[in-house]
Amino acid sequence: MPVDPGLKIVIVDESPLRAAILDEGLREAGYVNVICLKERHNLLARLHAIDPDVIVIDLETPSRDVVEQMFQVSREVKRPVAMFVDQSDSSTIEAAIDAGVSAYIVDGLKKERVKPILDMTISRFRAFAKLRAELEQTKTQLEERKTIDRAKGILMRLKDLDEATAYALMRRTAMNEKKRLADIAQSIITAAEMLK
């Protein structure tokens, strides 16, 4: 159980999918006051109205500089915020930045009360990045598959080869030239288009 289920947590993330994943994680951990802010305009006014204890923000949004305005108490800011980590906690700050996220807490809130939130955030951000990388890789593999098939078709047609021989020829060329099969396939397609 979290130390503080009632802490008001705001998530500022331009990726709705990641925000949803994080929101779900925090709720599963027992936090009940989680608010996702999608709009990038009037962010400070929204934050002011919500008056959160913790703000979690992704590093890909320029809105981070808006949040940093809250370091100073002003008419717009009731309670100043600070970076989550203090000087001594450089490993946490490093892990957070590396995962692509930062968190701010209202001044005076004890570090221990917020630690589980940040840990959860970092792990969810990492999981999301991994997911995205895998998706990217699958997409690339699919694209490469298509390229290889097209190049094979060209070879079969131009050199009157059967499928297995065309494929073997490409693979042998790739090995000889120390290149990837997909690159050789791309060269064949480019050359064929130029010679059209």
Place this chain on the structure above:
Amino acid sequence: MRRLAIGFIPLTDAATLIACAERGFATAEGLEIDLHREVSWANIRDRLNVGLLDGAHMLAPQAIASSLGLGHVRVPLVAAFALNLNGGAITVAPELHAAMGATGEDLATGEGTARALGAVVRQRAAAGQEQLTFSSVYPFSTHTYALRHLMEAGGIDPDRDVRLVVVPPSYTVENLRSGLIHGFCVGSPWNSVAVEAGVGRIALLGTELFARAPEKVLGVHARFANAEPDVLRRLIRALEAAARWSEAPENRGDLVRLLAEPRFLGVRADIIERTLTGRPDVGPGGTARTDPDFLVLHRGGATRPDPRHALWIYAQMVRAGQVGYAADAVQEAQAVYRPDLYDAALGLAARPAAAEGDPVGTRFGEAFDAGDSDSVVAYLARLGRR
């Protein structure tokens, strides 16, 4: 080859860094620069802090605020090279500009513009209209201080009579169009982008407020400066050569094309060129407001960090209520600027004490003639901040 990771924000004044990496100046010093495009000043500071960046394009006041630990974790930084002077402008919505014109003040001058703005703010208050909102790019920035200086010169209290907020440059056009803000102060090319989009009008060039305002510096972590002094010296030499190249008219075409590339600014080349030559369009029909010093990359010793600029920045922080005055902090702020490292890198003899006069060239309002902490105190006293 020593590889360095350098962060930048897509702005015209990243020119020297980009040219340094892309036109062989780094290589000539045995350095290989990987440029990392960042989306926020906060990211730049944090990535420098944890060592993911070796150096970065930074707002000069941000480098000082980070070193003083204002508002957040203290990140001791060193500014041994100034990337530019000036380059910002104040843009307002066309309706506000029209209202300012209707006051009968002379908008061709900075003082007239300040008085006109003051008059409009008072008219709106008397009529019970919503207060005007202005944005800058970061709390600790020359842009924030320029806006506040303009307001005060117009008899406006920037904390009570208007709202000052932060809006990232890439969002300013949309915010101005939707009426969430009525004006902003940002660096190039964003003022021109708003003019081009037909949503804003440049009311004043930054140089109409301050003739020589500190703007961006190369920020490096103090840990890096101490551990690898030789690498820093090589970087300063490479940057100095890149800054000289960037400002030479014969290289402008090449530089403009380079900056316009999507991986750097991703902004139309002609807009960047007008910025670099100090003649940005200020309003519909291509009316220009020109100043050859609108953005200075190299000439007139612009790249040598001037510790009096650090003093001025600290004074503006106190003036804006961002920090209470402390004699120790004055020294600390000044120590962020390291002309000694710059001189050593470029083989220059140590220079005599700084020149007399106002280091930022205040055009109107209270002049800054400070060379030491006593004069900072006197300046703040004249402004009623001490």
